[in-house]
Amino acid sequence: MARIPTGALLFLLFLAVTGLASGGRNLPGDFLRLPSEALKFFRGGASDASDEDSVGTRWAVLIAGSNGYWNYRHQADICHAYQLLRKNGLKDENIIVFMYDDIAFNPENPRPGVIINHPKGSDVYHGVPKDYTGEDVNVNNFFAALLGNKSALTGGSGKVVDSGPNDHIFIYYSDHGGPGVLGMPTYPYMYADDLNEVLKKKHAAGSYKSLVFYLEACESGSIFEGLLPEGLNIYTTTASNAYESSWGTYCPGDYPSPPPEYDTCLGDLYSVAWLEDSDNHNLKTETLRQQYELVKKRTLSDDYGYGSHVMQYGDLMLNKNALFSYLGTDPANENNTFVEKNSLRRPATKVTNQRDADLVHFWEKFRKAPEGSHGKIVAQKKFVEAMSHRVHIDNSVKLIGKLLFGIEKGPEVLDAIRPAGQPLVDDWDCLKNMVRSFEARCGSLSQYGMKHMRSFANLCNAGISKEKMAEASAQACVSVPPGPWSSLHKGFTA
Numbered sequence: 001m002a003r004i005p006t007g008a009l010l011f012l013l014f015l016a017v018t019g020l021a022s023g024g025r026n027l028p029g030d031f032l033r034l035p036s037e038a039l040k041f042f043r044g045g046a047s048d049a050s051d052e053d054s055v056g057t058r059w060a061v062l063i064a065g066s067n068g069y070w071n072y073r074h075q076a077d078i079c080h081a082y083q084l085l086r087k088n089g090l091k092d093e094n095i096i097v098f099m100y101d102d103i104a105f106n107p108e109n110p111r112p113g114v115i116i117n118h119p120k121g122s123d124v125y126h127g128v129p130k131d132y133t134g135e136d137v138n139v140n141n142f143f144a145a146l147l148g149n150k151s152a153l154t155g156g157s158g159k160v161v162d163s164g165p166n167d168h169i170f171i172y173y174s175d176h177g178g179p180g181v182l183g184m185p186t187y188p189y190m191y192a193d194d195l196n197e198v199l200k201k202k203h204a205a206g207s208y209k210s211l212v213f214y215l216e217a218c219e220s221g222s223i224f225e226g227l228l229p230e231g232l233n234i235y236t237t238t239a240s241n242a243y244e245s246s247w248g249t250y251c252p253g254d255y256p257s258p259p260p261e262y263d264t265c266l267g268d269l270y271s272v273a274w275l276e277d278s279d280n281h282n283l284k285t286e287t288l289r290q291q292y293e294l295v296k297k298r299t300l301s302d303d304y305g306y307g308s309h310v311m312q313y314g315d316l317m318l319n320k321n322a323l324f325s326y327l328g329t330d331p332a333n334e335n336n337t338f339v340e341k342n343s344l345r346r347p348a349t350k351v352t353n354q355r356d357a358d359l360v361h362f363w364e365k366f367r368k369a370p371e372g373s374h375g376k377i378v379a380q381k382k383f384v385e386a387m388s389h390r391v392h393i394d395n396s397v398k399l400i401g402k403l404l405f406g407i408e409k410g411p412e413v414l415d416a417i418r419p420a421g422q423p424l425v426d427d428w429d430c431l432k433n434m435v436r437s438f439e440a441r442c443g444s445l446s447q448y449g450m451k452h453m454r455s456f457a458n459l460c461n462a463g464i465s466k467e468k469m470a471e472a473s474a475q476a477c478v479s480v481p482p483g484p485w486s487s488l489h490k491g492f493t494a
């Protein structure tokens with residue numbers, strides 16, 4: 001970029017990437033307080049939760065896949081989940097936390113040592129175990145911990161899911177993603193084929209009774225769509241279907257918004273929906289299915305033109321189980337019986353696309369910095385770098401499509417969506433090779449670039465070879481914009 005754009009131009013760029021709807025809707029914000037026995041009068045209710053739990057241990061793996069203050073919300077979600085599980089009776093020895101841990105004491109954090117997950121929320125950071133932090137938050141350690149394979153770990157506390165055949169396992173992941181891929185602060189990213197293989201391995205080892213996986217990321221449906229078979233005793237819900245974004249919430253400029261001193265989103269829409277629901281109910285009587293329906297409603301909010309479709313995959317009949325089997329329950333909620341009509345919290349009237357939350361952060365920094373200050377220049381530089389990276393990645397992918405398939409057909413091939421029930425790609429090694437070919441010439445995809453994973457998958461599905469891709473990438477990218485986003489200093493994302 002030859003000339004740094006002025007504040008006015010920045011603002012136009014900003015508006016171009018965040019078209020946010022707003023409105024108002026009144027729904028009861030409260031839930032009925034009834035003895036749990038009363039549930040029987042409302043619906044069939046959960047399978048006998050206490051029997052289900054009479055043997056076995058509850059295990060949980062909580063993982064935030066991002067770092068950076070502008071991604072505050074993912075680690076906030078994870079810390080909130082930890083507090084919930086502890087309050088509900090799980091033990092530290094059975095909760096394994098993966099988080100980069102650069103938020104609580106980040107110089108940008110207005111409340112040092114404190115993380116909140118709601119505008120009026122209290123601290124969720126205290127007591128969170130530092131099992132895997134910093135560079136130890138990586139795919140290898142996550143898989144090793146889940147499989148209970150201590151010898152495969154590199155660094156970290158050494159805590160693993162040492163589970164037996166009667167145990168219940170809960171996994172919760174929150175971060176950015178793209179078709180077939182989930183982000184990780186330390187590269188490479190986590191690919192859907194590898195994750196599903198690990199789940200199959202865990203099942204083959206006979207080391208759980210059932211496993212529940214809650215997944216927040218953009219295009220998170222693509223992680224299981226056509227990939228997770230039935231019969232593994234695994235039930236999963238995802239924040240979005242295979243081809244849409246998921247959403248951040250409690251963001252600057254949203255309603256409700258964070259306290260004014262926060263320049264970042266505090267939570268994610270699907271995540272706070274299940275967490276806030278779990279905080280308030282007797283989980284002995286609420287089933288996975290009831291929570292799924294509720295979270296689906298709150299996450300969609302289609303009256304406002306935002307939101308995503310929460311999906312479920314795997315062994316769906318597991319959803320008749322009580323949440324208690326996986327999440328325990330808080331004795332203080334024993335009379336807070338779930339009654340559907342009364343459980344939908346007032347939905348947020350404005351939320352932020354997961355992929356634009358970093359821009360909102362950089363924009364807020366820019367907007368608040370005093371005119372003419374050094375901080376203003378730094379904030380402007382960061383915003384411009386993030387925007388140039390986006391433009392560069394988008395244009396390069398488009399151009400590669402045109403070079404390989406022609407001007408007319410290029411976009412059509414890149415944007416094609418396979419029918420529901422089919423995986424994103426058949427040859428996952430090919431997909432990873434495509435990503436490396438691209439990055440070698442065009443720079444790192446980084447967080448934002450994950451959105452193009454479907455285009456790379458479609459190159460594989462169309463039979464494009466590694467060599468042809470390398471050639472097209474070399475032609476498309478004569479130079480890479482400077483700045484941290486495009487840099488390969490963290491290695492390839494695949």
Ligand SMILES: *[C@@H]1O[C@H](CO)[C@@H](O)[C@H](O)[C@H]1NC(C)=O
Pocket residue numbers: 149151152
């Ligand atoms: C555990 O990990 C090590 C190192 O990656 C591997 O050699 C071994 O086969 C794994 N063990 C099991 C039981 O999967």
Ligand SMILES: *[C@@H]1O[C@H](CO)[C@@H](O)[C@H](O)[C@H]1NC(C)=O
Pocket residue numbers: 035331332333334335
């Ligand atoms: C739930 O209701 C029962 C019966 O009214 C009461 O004895 C008990 O203390 C209540 N529990 C809580 C946590 O409020």
